[in-house]
Amino acid sequence: MPTTSNSTELVGFALLYLIYFCGGDADLWTTLIILDDLLEILEEVDSMADPFDAALDLLRRLPPSSTQQNLTGIISLRPDLEEDLLSSVDVALTARRCPTSGRDYLCCDYNRDGNSYRSPWSNAFEPPIEPEDAAELVPGGRVRRMEESLNAGVDVYRELYYEGGVSSAYLWALDEGFAGVVLFKKTASGAGKGGWDSIHVLEVNEAATKRSAHYKLTSTVILDLGLSSSSIDNLDLAGNLTRQTQSDLSLGGFREAEVEQGHVVNIGRMVEDMETRMRNLLQEVYFGKAKDVVGDLRSIQPLSEAERDKAAHREVISKMGR
Amino acid sequence: MASKQSTVASFVEAAPPGELSNVVADIKALAPSEVQSLEPAFKKYNEEQYTTVKLPGSSETVLVSAYNSLGNGRYFDSASQTSFEVDHASQKASSPQQHPTDSQHADLIRSLQKSFSAAASEHFPSSTVGIFPAESHSAVALLLVANKYSPQNFWNGRWRSTYILNPSSNSLTGTIKVDVHYYEDGNVRMSTSKKVELSSGGGSAEAVVREIAKAENKFQEELNRAFTTLAEGSFKGLRRQLPVTRQRVEWEKIGGYRLGQDIGGGRTK
Numbered sequence: 360m361p362t363t364s365n366s367t368e369l370v371g372f373a374l375l376y377l378i379y380f381c382g383g384d385a386d387l388w389t390t391l392i393i394l395d396d397l398l399e400i401l402e403e404v405d406s407m408a409d410p411f412d413a414a415l416d417l418l419r420r421l422p423p424s425s426t427q428q429n430l431t432g433i434i435s436l437r438p439d440l441e442e443d444l445l446s447s448v449d450v451a452l453t454a455r456r457c458p459t460s461g462r463d464y465l466c467c468d469y470n471r472d473g474n475s476y477r478s479p480w481s482n483a484f485e486p487p488i489e490p491e492d493a494a495e496l497v498p499g500g501r502v503r504r505m506e507e508s509l510n511a512g513v514d515v516y517r518e519l520y521y522e523g524g525v526s527s528a529y530l531w532a533l534d535e536g537f538a539g540v541v542l543f544k545k546t547a548s549g550a551g552k553g554g555w556d557s558i559h560v561l562e563v564n565e566a567a568t569k570r571s572a573h574y575k576l577t578s579t580v581i582l583d584l585g586l587s588s589s590s591i592d593n594l595d596l597a598g599n600l601t602r603q604t605q606s607d608l609s610l611g612g613f614r615e616a617e618v619e620q621g622h623v624v625n626i627g628r629m630v631e632d633m634e635t636r637m638r639n640l641l642q643e644v645y646f647g648k649a650k651d652v653v654g655d656l657r658s659i660q661p662l663s664e665a666e667r668d669k670a671a672h673r674e675v676i677s678k679m680g681r
Numbered sequence: 682m683a684s685k686q687s688t689v690a691s692f693v694e695a696a697p698p699g700e701l702s703n704v705v706a707d708i709k710a711l712a713p714s715e716v717q718s719l720e721p722a723f724k725k726y727n728e729e730q731y732t733t734v735k736l737p738g739s740s741e742t743v744l745v746s747a748y749n750s751l752g753n754g755r756y757f758d759s760a761s762q763t764s765f766e767v768d769h770a771s772q773k774a775s776s777p778q779q780h781p782t783d784s785q786h787a788d789l790i791r792s793l794q795k796s797f798s799a800a801a802s803e804h805f806p807s808s809t810v811g812i813f814p815a816e817s818h819s820a821v822a823l824l825l826v827a828n829k830y831s832p833q834n835f836w837n838g839r840w841r842s843t844y845i846l847n848p849s850s851n852s853l854t855g856t857i858k859v860d861v862h863y864y865e866d867g868n869v870r871m872s873t874s875k876k877v878e879l880s881s882g883g884g885s886a887e888a889v890v891r892e893i894a895k896a897e898n899k900f901q902e903e904l905n906r907a908f909t910t911l912a913e914g915s916f917k918g919l920r921r922q923l924p925v926t927r928q929r930v931e932w933e934k935i936g937g938y939r940l941g942q943d944i945g946g947g948r949t950k
Contacts (some may be wrong), residue, residue: 413710420704421695423868429695432688436712512935519924545919553915582919584911590903592876596911598869627932638920644863646912649871650905652838652861656827659898661803 411443418448424583424597426450449579449599452544452556454525457481465527465542467558472496479510479527498530501619502537506530508623513541516627520634521545524555536563536572541630556581557637559630569618571609574625578602578633582641596645602637604629689715690722694729697862697870698839699830701726701772723769724754731826731841733809734767734774743774748813748822759812760794784814786821789848792886797823800890804897805840820847823855823893835865842897846881846889853881853889857900873907875900 414433421429427450434441446468454463459481464470470477472492475484482497498506509528517526524545530537539561547553557580564573581599606629610621658665683691689708696704709716726732731744736758743758745767750756757764757780764780767773782790793812801808808827815822825842844855854877861871877896882888924930 408706408710410710413707417692417704417707417711419864419868420697420700420707420862421692421868422697422870422872424870425695426868429692432683432691433711435683435688436685436715512932515935516930519926519930520921521919522921543920547915547918553911553919555919582916584915586907586911586915588907590875591900591907592874594871594873594904594907594911596869596871598863598867600867600869602866623935624932627930627935631930631932634920635922638922642912642916644867644869645871645916646908648836648863649861649869650908652829652836652863653840653859653901653904655806655829656838656840656859657804657897657901658806659804659901662806663803 410437411440414440414444415447422597423581423599424595426599449556449558449581449601451554451581451583452542452558454544455485458485459483463525465525465544467529467540467542469531469540469560470527470529477529479506479529498532501615502530502532505537505619505622506539508619509539509541509626512623512627513543513630516631517543521555533562533564536565538562539626541626543634552583552585554581554583557634559633561626561629563622563626569610571607572622572625573605573607574629575605576603576629576633578604578630578637580634580637580641582645584645596649598645600637600640600644602633602640604633685712685715686718689719693719693722693726696726697837698730698828698860699832699837700862705770720769727767727769727772730839731809731811731824732772733826733828734765734772736761736763737765737775737777742809744809744811744824744826746811746813746822746824748815748824749811757813759790760798782814784818786814786818786848789886790814790821793821793823793846793889796886796890797825797893800894801825801827804894808840815845816847819849820845822846823889836861836863838862842893844879844889844893846884848884851881851884853879853892855879855893855896857897859904873904875903 414437417433418426418429426448430444430448430450434444452465452467454465455476456462457464457478457480459478462480464478464480466476472484472488475486475488477484477497482503484493484497488496506528509530513526513528517524521543524543526543528539528541530539541559541561543555543557545555557578559576559578562575566572579599579601583597585593585595587593608625610618610625612618612621689712692704692708693701705716705719708719727745728747728750731746733742733744735741736743739761741761745756749758751764754769755764755766759782762779762781764778765774766776768775784790790812797810797812801810805825805827807829808825811824813822813824823844823846827840828838830837838861839859841858842855844853846853856874856876858874859872863869877900879892879896882892
């Protein structure tokens with residue numbers, strides 16, 4: 360808790376104040392009054408929620424279909440939170456066309472520099488950024504080799520599971536390993552609107568021996584569904600769920616190329632497992648839970664009838680028990 | 682660019698069922714100086730969401746809406762013939778006073794109050810209803826709100842019904858709105874609304890509430906069907922549960938391949 364350190368500082372400050380101003384002459388009454396004021400200040404400090412946590416809590420409560428708009432609103436209230444919020448709040452992804460390859464890629468905070476985005480296909484920022492910034496932000500060597508190979512794999516995976524849509528993967532180096540993000544976006548066509556955005560953020564810590572690595576995955580799926588018909592004027596089911604998982608996985612082979620391939624396989628499998636799990640969860644929440652809550656609010660069967668049925672059922676059970 | 686004041690007001694107006702106090706606590710932490718400007722937003726939220734308050738000195742709950750507003754923060758309840766003051770920020774009622782129903786439809790309001798309450802308890806385990814004069818006393822409004830909050834399980838829900846009965850033309854129109862919020866490690870919101878035009882079935886209180894129950898049953902059945910339509914339609918079309926091959930991806934083989942080649946697994950050699 361950040362407030363704890365504040366509280367400790369305040370206690371220290373007040374003690375110094377007591378010693379400095381009152382010296383040895385402070386009577387008990389003055390000391391008590393000052394201590395009382397101090398306690399009030401402490402209570403106030405403790406009840407003040409951390410603004411960043413409050414921003415996240417607010418975004419978890421307000422309609423998920425307006426997350427982007429609410430995020431902009433919160434930032435206008437608290438510009439100091441902008442960087443932290445942009446890197447921790449997932450919003451629906453946007454796609455851009457790569458001018459070099461002619462292929463679409465996805466944009467997020469991880470391939471962004473100012474208003475420029477890096478294409479995973481060309482490895483270049485569009486619009487171009489300063490060469491000294493590019494030297495720092497454009498991955499090279501093994502990280503870029505793994506990124507290319509992960510993009511190729513994710514592309515195949517996307518075609519098999521999404522049968523369309525856009526995918527992109529971005530990697531960057533860390534001191535003891537690397538980090539990355541795998542993105543998918545699919546928009547439904549035809550009757551009813553629908554959109555799926557998945558955002559998988561990974562952190563990979565490699566063992567010194569490079570025989571295994573620790574993978575940490577945080578995944579968010581943003582699922583937006585809607586229907587409008589003559590029988591239901593409109594039904595909106597929109598939202599996002601986030602889940603985390605960690606795993607120690609082995610890396611086969613001694614050659615660098617085998618280690619790199621091992622990472623791509625491990626990441627691919629983890630993302631596939633997570634998406635399959637989350638798809639089931641989304642199905643349960645969107646179509647099971649929402650329907651159950653409506654049923655809890657209102658019963659189609661008259662409640663007196665339901666009560667009679669229950670009583671009759673209880674009687675049958677008790678007769679059978681005799 | 683929206684003002685800070687309208688930004689925080691929009692947060693209040695969009696608060697999910699049962700979570701207004703959480704939203705206000707968040708606003709306090711983010712922009713403490715804007716909280717005092719929220720009074721109009723609280724009033725709008727309470728009147729639109731049919732917020733229920735406990736009548737002072739009674740165990741009865743009554744709902745707050747534009748239909749039973751007397752102005753100056755006072756509202757009235759037809760059933761107990763009482764008016765009361767509402768503190769919109771704390772959602773508490775105080776200063777009750779006698780308030781006899783002053784309407785040419787006083788008898789109709791009384792009998793609708795009885796029938797609508799009875800009909801509501803047949804379908805809603807917990808609900809609050811209100812019958813008020815509407816459209817400058819030419820019509821009668823029938824309102825219902827049902828809330829179910831389960832914050833320990835991270836979900837809350839609200840059902841609102843609004844019907845306007847015009848006794849002279851025998852017309853009965855209404856709107857049903859349902860909101861559900863689920864927020865365990867996420868934020869999922871369902872909102873739906875439906876406008877209905879009903880026959881008033883001759884205009885007697887019993888006939889009117891019978892038509893309403895019939896229409897609400899039909900709407901709920903349609904809503905359940907809509908869930909299935911979305912699950913079987915749009916949702917399935919976004920991401921498959923398994924590839925067409927019914928096999929998971931063989932990531933070991935994926936690296937060197939390019940799209941268009943058969944790497945989907947399930948290949949027999």
